Amino acid sequence: MADHEADQVKSESVIESVLDKITDKFHGGDSPSSVSVVDRGFKEEAKSKIYRLFGRENPVHKVLGGGKAADIFLWKDKKVTASVLGLVTAIWALFEIVEYHLLTLVCHILILVMSLLFLWSNASKYIKQSSPKIPEIVIREDVARDVASAIQTELNAALAELRVVASGKDLKKFFAVVAGLWVLSVLGGCLNFLTLFYIGFLLLHTVPVVYDKYEDQVDGFAEKAEAELKKQYANVLSKIPKGPLKDKLH
Numbered sequence: 001m002a003d004h005e006a007d008q009v010k011s012e013s014v015i016e017s018v019l020d021k022i023t024d025k026f027h028g029g030d031s032p033s034s035v036s037v038v039d040r041g042f043k044e045e046a047k048s049k050i051y052r053l054f055g056r057e058n059p060v061h062k063v064l065g066g067g068k069a070a071d072i073f074l075w076k077d078k079k080v081t082a083s084v085l086g087l088v089t090a091i092w093a094l095f096e097i098v099e100y101h102l103l104t105l106v107c108h109i110l111i112l113v114m115s116l117l118f119l120w121s122n123a124s125k126y127i128k129q130s131s132p133k134i135p136e137i138v139i140r141e142d143v144a145r146d147v148a149s150a151i152q153t154e155l156n157a158a159l160a161e162l163r164v165v166a167s168g169k170d171l172k173k174f175f176a177v178v179a180g181l182w183v184l185s186v187l188g189g190c191l192n193f194l195t196l197f198y199i200g201f202l203l204l205h206t207v208p209v210v211y212d213k214y215e216d217q218v219d220g221f222a223e224k225a226e227a228e229l230k231k232q233y234a235n236v237l238s239k240i241p242k243g244p245l246k247d248k249l250h
Contacts, residue, residue, distance in 0.1 A: 060212040073208050085205060092198045 064070035075081045094100045117132055124131040164170065165177050187196055211218055 060208055060215070064208060073205060074212055075205075075209050081205065085202075088198065088201055092194060095194055096192075096198075 061070045061074060064073050071077055072081050072084060094105065095102070117134060121131045123129075162177075165174050168174065191199070
């Protein structure tokens with residue numbers, strides 16, 4: 001990951017040096033202040049023309065929200081990411097391969113923990129060891145209120161987005177949502193929810209880091225694919241007859 005960041009810095013420095021040479025060639029006799037202003041504007045314009053997937057303007061780490069969550073998704077700390085993936089994989093294997101049930105698993109874990117604490121508390125009198133200090137777990141009212149408020153905000157935002165899509169104002173977004181829901185319905189018929197969640201979890205921990213490493217190649221391919229799709233879309237629209245319908249309306 002460090003090598004990839006070094007390569008990105010090196011490539012940006014090469015681009016900036018080329019831009020410096022170009023601006024020096026066109027503004028060789030100007031004053032330093034005017035050259036710096038034109039140079040800055042030229043660089044910003046050149047960088048804005050670089051195609052990024054989904055119109056992305058920020059780095060991948062910032063798009064993922066930054067912080068520890070983005071570090072885990074991008075494998076900044078390989079031990080933490082591997083531990084999270086291992087834990088989720090073990091849970092998925094328990095339910096899907098071993099065919100453990102959630103209620104059975106929770107009850108067995110509680111029985112095991114309570115039995116160990118019970119034996120430790122009674123045995124500590126005979127082995128002259130201190131009894132275990134069981135922490136008092138209390139869910140604070142402000143924490144519960146914050147969680148409920150966050151869930152309410154996200155649900156309201158999702159409902160508002162669905163309302164905008166259903167209103168017919170954005171045709172592309174409508175077809176994208178319908179296509180996404182249809183794909184989810186097909187996957188839901190083939191896979192159960194836990195397996196679907198596990199696949200999404202794996203994709204979330206593999207696709208961003210691969211894209212972060214090969215973003216220039218992926219963006220180049222996506223730009224060509226988008227241009228080809230727009231070309232085919234224009235061809236389809238051009239084949240739709242418009243003249244007769246327009247005459248009938250008038």
